[in-house]
Each structure stands twice: as structure tokens, then as C-alpha cells.
Ligand SMILES: Nc1ncnc2c1ncn2[C@@H]1O[C@H](COP(=O)(O)OP(=O)(O)OP(=O)(O)O)[C@@H](O)[C@H]1O
């Protein structure tokens with residue numbers, strides 16, 4: 296039997312009414328995506344390109360105008376689709392008077408996680424997100440990055456199969472961001488699927504199996520990081536594993552013939568900026 300994908304999005308469109316006017320804004324425009332299980336998938340795009348709206352619709356939190364979504368084979372409109380999902384929203388709201396530990400307990404019980412499992416996971420997760428010394432402090436006194444970290448722990452409390460993380464590194468310092476990236480990679484090793492929205496492109500490039508780049512609600516590119524960052528220039532070649540001596544000889548020979556030797560791939564960041572500029576011009 297073929298297992299359904301972690302997330303399936305078909306011909307999704309979402310129009311919002313612009314407040315105070317009769318105009319409509321198309322936030323997502325005929326988007327189709329498939330996110331395979333046990334993969335790390337990056338959803339990228341400039342501000343306002345429709346990433347969070349897509350995520351909210353996929354999670355059944357916002358109604359689509361057209362199209363359909365499924366999570367682990369269950370239609371997103373069915374609350375059962377969210378049972379095995381952990382979600383870190385882009386602007387999480389937490390009860391300020393709870394301590395980090397209490398907050399994890401509270402969200403765990405809201406998600407019907409057993410009290411034994413909650414007890415077992417709290418210390419583990421506080422340590423995983425670097426809050427082991429702040430678990431007994433009230434969340435109201437947490438810094439921005441600390442709130443992001445407790446939000447991530449909250450998403451992981453039920454040990455879900457699918458993690459949907461909308462900018463998990465926003466406001467997190469570089470060391471913390473690197474720790475979150477390695478946590479995401481570990482989740483994949485445990486067999487989980489991660490859908491990640493992030494503006495940290497170098498990090499996305501290093502952790503994601505596939506990425507989709509959105510622009511004004513539309514899908515601009517989709518594929519593996521390697522396939523998207525490959526240069527299309529047919530006159531360039533790539534040779535891996537050459538020794539320094541061989542590289543020097545090749546360089547000398549190529550230069551003699553008027554050619555140049557350089558790294559053949561571009562970064563995901565270069566591709567992103569190129570697409571964003573092109574799309575702005577339309
Ligand atoms: N509830 C809403 N009502 C009206 N318009 C909305 C609503 N939610 C989103 N939008 C609009 O839809 C568009 C897409 O927003 P969305 O939050 O999905 O973008 P995003 O790609 O997540 O951006 P960012 O990188 O800034 O988080 C924006 O123009 C936004 O103003």
C-alpha cells in the first residue's frame with residue numbers, strides 16, 4: 296500500500312478581503328505541493344508571499360477559497376488530521392504567567408499527551424532547546440529568542456510525526472539557530488517530517504531535502520536544493536575530488552584557452568534574490 300504524503304496540497308487558492316474596502320487580496324494562488332514523509336521541506340519566499348497562509352490552511356486553521364489539503368492522508372478540514380502534528384506558529388501567544396515547564400505541561404495536556412509522557416519529555420525538551428536553566432521562570436519574562444525556543448519545545452511535546460515550524464529561528468541568536476538546525480536534522484533521523492519556513496537561507500540550504508519558493512502566492516520553483524542551485528550554463532563543467540596539483544594543471548590549461556575556473560553552483564540565497572527581483576518586476 297502506498298503511504299499518503301505528509302502533506303498534500305492541491306490547487307490551493309486563498310483570497311482575503313482587504314479590511315475597510317471591497318477589494319480582495321490573493322494570498323495563495325493555485326498552489327500544489329507534495330511533502331514526502333521523513334523529509335525536511337523548506338517553504339521560502341519574501342514577506343507576504345503566502346507561506347504562513349499556506350501552512351495555516353494545511354493545518355486546517357484557515358479555510359481555503361479553492362483547492363484542498365491533506366495531512367498524513369486526512370483532509371485538513373478534519374480535526375483528526377492534526378493529531379500527529381506539532382506546530383510552531385510565526386507569532387505564538389503564550390500565557391505570560393506560566394513558567395516554561397508549566398507551559399509545556401499545559402500544551403501537552405491540550406494535545407492529549409499522557410501525563411507520564413509529558414513528565415518524561417519536559418526536561419529532555421528544555422535541554423534540547425537550551426532552556427534548562429529557565430524552565431522555572433515565567434514566560435512573561437522570557438526574551439524573544441527564549442519565547443521562540445519554548446515555542447519549539449511546545450511543538451515537540453507530543454513527539455509528533457509531522458512538525459510544522461513557521462520561522463523557528465526568528466529572533467534566535469546564531470548559536471541557537473545552529474542548535475535548532477541540528478535538532479531539525481535529528482528529527483528527520485528519528486523518522487519525522489519537518490515543514491520549515493525560514494528566511495535563513497544558508498541554513499535552509501544545509502538542512503532541507505527539497506524547497507519550494509513562493510512569490511505573490513504562486514509557486515516559483517520547487518525541487519531538491521541541488522537541482523535548484525545548479526547553474527544552467529551548458530559550457531561549465533564540475534569535477535569533484537581533484538587533487539591540488541591536478542586542479543592547478545587544469546586551471547593553467549583552461550586559462551591558456553581563455554576560459555575561467557570557478558565554483559559551478561550558486562547559493563540558494565542567490566537564487567532566492569534573483570526570483571524575488573524577477574517576480575517584483577512583474
Ligand atoms: N487574516 C488575513 N486577512 C487579510 N489578509 C491576510 C490575512 N492573513 C494574511 N493576509 C495577507 O496575505 C498575504 C500573505 O501573507 P502570509 O502571512 O501568508 O505571508 P508570509 O509569506 O508568511 O510572509 P512573512 O515572511 O512576512 O511571514 C499578505 O499580503 C498578508 O497581508
Ligand SMILES: [Mg+2]
Pocket residue numbers: 346347348385461
Ligand atoms: Mg509568515
